Amino acid sequence: MKKPMIPLLILLLTLITLQSPAFAAKQDESGVSGATATLKMTFPRLEFDSVHATPVEGVYEVVSGDRIIYFVPRSQHLIYGEIWDAQGQSLTRTRQAQMMADRIKDLPLEKALKIGDGKNVVIEITDPDCPFCRKASEFLSERDDVTRYIYFYPLTRIHPEAEAKVRYILSAKNPAEAYEDVMRGRYDGRALPQFEDNRQLEIHQEIVTNLGVRGTPKFWVNGTYLSGADLQAMEKLMNGSGQGR
Template sequence: MKKSLIALFILLLAATLMPGPASASKRGEEGVAAAASALKMTFPKLEFDSIHPTPIEGMFEVLSGDRIIYFVPRTQHLIYGEIWDAQGQSLTRARQAQIMSDRIKDLPLDKALKIGNGKNIVIEVTDPDCPFCRKGSEFLGQRDDVTRYIFFYPLTRIHPEAEGKARYILSSDNPGDAYEDVMHGRYDGRPLPDFEDNKQLEAHLEVVNKLGVRGTPKFWINGTYLSGADLQAMEQLLGAPGQKQ
């Protein structure tokens, strides 16, 4: 009887000391705050948007724009790479896709250049002089089952003529035709036609900056995020192609 009472007392004591869901949640929040503070102190030049726990104890996910990196506060290491599970799935890519898909929920599509009226909704961030953007544009231009919402993000450091081309497209009387001319290289190494800048590019840059995008091309195909002109992945997301008539 005495042993039973002692055992019961130990169980009650353990239950009392064991943190409940609220305490665990608070510990988690404190851990994230401590990790963020350590990250700022260890890598003061690193710009990041947020930090979150990962399935790996002691490792934190750091979101910087559209990029995910990892931080281990205990050893003060940053890790650039992907986490894979035992099933061969990249947890990093899945997490990145989720984050980037969430960001387009309130996107002002009325500010984008709209091309087409198909059933598949494609949102694009593009640079008119980016060869991979042109590759993706050519692929999408062959289909009549897409509605494209295009935002321009000229990478002026590597494509010095891209900003002028983006402004020309957005300021044209027929932006769709101007877009096709530019993306097919009509004005590569040649002067653009005269135009009056309507300053729409500034609105595009504001949208892209809020998305956290820092490179091109980027696509959201029916809500699913895709980085780069992966034509095979694009076709899988769009389904069987419908040839443009």
């Protein structure tokens, strides 16, 4: 007597379902949901924006501001580092660049301090007392092919004079000139000229916070994100080559 074919058909249908993209997507969603719940329970003080699957099984991407870290739910470990593929490409940097590029799509550039009118568009997050910000500003000021959109984010805990300097810049009759004076150190350890605060700093701080940025300097060079004053990478991007990080 022949055995019924129904169990075999059920097995085949099950295998097809397991291999289907729709099922894989549901599995990813389930994994992300579970990883998120475990992350919150394991690290309740960790502030993060979202959790995503990665190409590495069991390892999940955790987006926290402009940073990407990794979480392994099974062992309940956080990993601070980068994932590289066999071709020597940092998947972490690529993902971060895509993520940060998406965030500036609706950026209100009219609220920024604009300097220059060149073909290369550079968006800056800066603190006037940050030495690395000043280094990058000097580099950009020497070029005549750049349009700069500058947002201020003074780190008052480490630069107590920075906030007053930013308020002076944004309230000045000629903000671009005031910016150059401040960035060149003209008012370091000296009193600022009298000014009436126009409260533009609060607008800048809100914009920067919404971008998920927590430090300076940060740049988007022709749409590509750069963290830190990497002048060599910046120059390559303005010359039409290179990748941000």
